[in-house]
Amino acid sequence: MYTSEEVLRDAAATALLAPSIFNTQPWRWEVRDSALELRTDRSRQLAVTDPMGRMLTISCGLALHHALVALAAEGRRASVERLPDESDRGLLARITLAGVTEPADVRLRDAISRRHTDRRPFAETAVPDDVIDRLRTGAEARGVYLAELHADSLVRFQVTAARAGELDADDPAYQAELAEWTHRPADTRDGVTPATAVAPTPRKVPLRSFFPAGAEGLLPGPGHDGGARYLVLWTTDDTPADWLAAGEAMSAVLLETTASGLAASPMTDVVEVPASRALLHRLLDNLGNAQAALRIGVPATDEAAPPTPRRAAGDVIDTDR
Numbered sequence: 001m002y003t004s005e006e007v008l009r010d011a012a013a014t015a016l017l018a019p020s021i022f023n024t025q026p027w028r029w030e031v032r033d034s035a036l037e038l039r040t041d042r043s044r045q046l047a048v049t050d051p052m053g054r055m056l057t058i059s060c061g062l063a064l065h066h067a068l069v070a071l072a073a074e075g076r077r078a079s080v081e082r083l084p085d086e087s088d089r090g091l092l093a094r095i096t097l098a099g100v101t102e103p104a105d106v107r108l109r110d111a112i113s114r115r116h117t118d119r120r121p122f123a124e125t126a127v128p129d130d131v132i133d134r135l136r137t138g139a140e141a142r143g144v145y146l147a148e149l150h151a152d153s154l155v156r157f158q159v160t161a162a163r164a165g166e167l168d169a170d171d172p173a174y175q176a177e178l179a180e181w182t183h184r185p186a187d188t189r190d191g192v193t194p195a196t197a198v199a200p201t202p203r204k205v206p207l208r209s210f211f212p213a214g215a216e217g218l219l220p221g222p223g224h225d226g227g228a229r230y231l232v233l234w235t236t237d238d239t240p241a242d243w244l245a246a247g248e249a250m251s252a253v254l255l256e257t258t259a260s261g262l263a264a265s266p267m268t269d270v271v272e273v274p275a276s277r278a279l280l281h282r283l284l285d286n287l288g289n290a291q292a293a294l295r296i297g298v299p300a301t302d303e304a305a306p307p308t309p310r311r312a313a314g315d316v317i318d319t320d321r
């Protein structure tokens with residue numbers, strides 16, 4: 001018979017597989033008094049790329065959603081308080097168990113270990129509309145909107161992404177931070193590994209380059225992103241609570257994408273670089289606050305994108321015992 005503490009600890013362990021900005025894994029989990037608490041780990045914040053902690057909080061939102069999916073798939077009803085303590089803003093969520101129920105979200109739970117960021121160009125086959133509908137439903141369940149950048153706005157999105165890439169390329173402090181997180185010693189079990197970086201290749205919309213000089217990286221393969229669709233997650237406000245919700249929504253979108261047999265790569269340089277974010281807001285008709293863009297597509301090859309490392313549960317999850 002599992003104790004509540006064991007159930008909560010297992011959910012936190014599953015959530016370690018969540019994606020995060022530069023694979024910084026900027027979270028801590030604590031199992032205390034039959035509750036599971038999610039905290040930010042500010043020592044892992046990207047000072048140059050993410051000075052406000054938006055991407056850090058979004059990343060923690062992804063971890064929160066992964067933990068909730070793990071509990072739902074075990075048939076555990078969870079009660080969640082988000083940002084429960086105004087005097088302790090590092091405490092992002094407190095999860096308590098509230099009884100048992102029918103297992104739910106099993107497809108999404110099964111997608112957690114199969115999901116990897118795929119930066120290769122996608123196939124010409126179009127992403128079906130019903131998948132986009134399911135992604136939108138998943139995001140809206142967290143109060144987050146999903147806008148699609150259609151053909152008429154794609155040229156302006158291409159300019160927006162290219163501008164972010166140019167400004168980052170000209171910023172030595174950004175380049176130093178990127179180098180730090182793409183050249184990690186193996187024992188840190190974090191960062192973006194060269195095996196997941198894709199060699200430069202012509203594409204419809206440019207992606208942030210993680211490709212280290214002299215590295216082999218991942219071959220781009222036969223795709224040209226012809227069937228890719230470009231989505232933006234946006235919120236009406238722009239507070240830490242919105243960032244957390246955007247992370248939960250992004251997790252719902254990425255896991256549903258994987259469960260549907262498709263692949264994705266987040267594109268957030270367009271949100272991080274203020275000039276690009278302003279362009280993105282104009283693309284959204286200034287309706288709201290862009291939190292992340294995503295490229296979704298049909299993989300152009302059967303070869304799965306490689307996984308990235310994760311820190312050990314014992315280093316990230318505190319338990320009383």
Ligand SMILES: Cc1cc2nc3c(=O)[nH]c(=O)nc-3n(C[C@H](O)[C@H](O)[C@H](O)COP(=O)(O)O)c2cc1C
Pocket residue numbers: 017018019020021022023055058059062115116117118119191192207208265266267268269292306307308
């Ligand atoms: C908030 C956030 C922002 C991200 N931004 C980008 C990005 O701009 N470009 C990119 O290629 N990957 C981006 N990623 C993907 C991460 O680099 C990736 O999740 C991480 O390296 C772990 O790898 P995995 O997703 O394969 O598990 C982002 C992920 C998150 C959660």
